[in-house]
Amino acid sequence: MSAELLKGHLDGMILAVLADGPRHGYGVIDALRDQTDGHFDLPKGTIYPALHRLEQAGLINGSWSTEAGRRRRTYVLSAAGHRQLGIERASWRQFVSAVGALMDGNGGIGETPCPAM
Template sequence: MKSDALRGHLDAMILAVVESEPLHGYGIIEALALRSGGELDLPTGTVYPSLRRLEAAGYLVSSWSEDTGRRRRTYRLSAAGRRALKAKRQEWAAFTQVVGGVIGHA
C-alpha cells in the first residue's frame, strides 16, 4: 500500500490497535500488519514519531515495561484517546460514504 494513502489515517489506526490492549512500539507495528493482512508493513521511522505525537497530544500514555529482559515503552489509550478514536471512526465512516458515493458509481 502506498504511504500517500495512509496520510491522515495512521494516527487513527494506531489508536485502534492500542484500544484493546497496551502494546510496545514493535507490537503496534505487528498489529497493524496483522490487521491489514500484511498490507501495512510500516517502518519504525513512520510509527515512532506518530506515537510520540499521540502521547504529546494526550491520546496515549506510556510506561516502561520489561519483556524477556528488555526494557520497552508500552503505550495504552487514555480517556482522551478513546474520545479521539470515537471521533476518528465517525469521520472515517462519513468520509468513506462520501468517497464511495462519488467513485462507486459507473
C-alpha cells in the same frame, strides 16, 4: 498501499490498534500488519514518531517495563484517546461513504462523460 494513502489516517489507525489493549511499539507494528492482511507493514521510523506525537497530545499513555531483560515502552489509550478514536471512526465512516458514492457513480458525479481537455 502508498504512503500518500496513509496520510491523515495513521494516528487513527494506531488508536484503533491500542483500543484492543496495551502494546509496545513493535506490537503496534505487528498489529497494523496483521489486522490489515499485510497492507500496512510500516517501518519503526514511521510508527515511533507517531507514538511520541500521540503521547505528547495526551491521547495515549506510555510506561516503561522490562521483559526478558529488555526495556520496552508500552502504550495504552488515555480517556482523551478513547474519545478521539470515536471521532476518528465517525470521520472515517463519513469519508468512506462519500468516496464510495462518488466512485460507484451514486453521487451524481460520473453520470456524464468528462469533456476532452
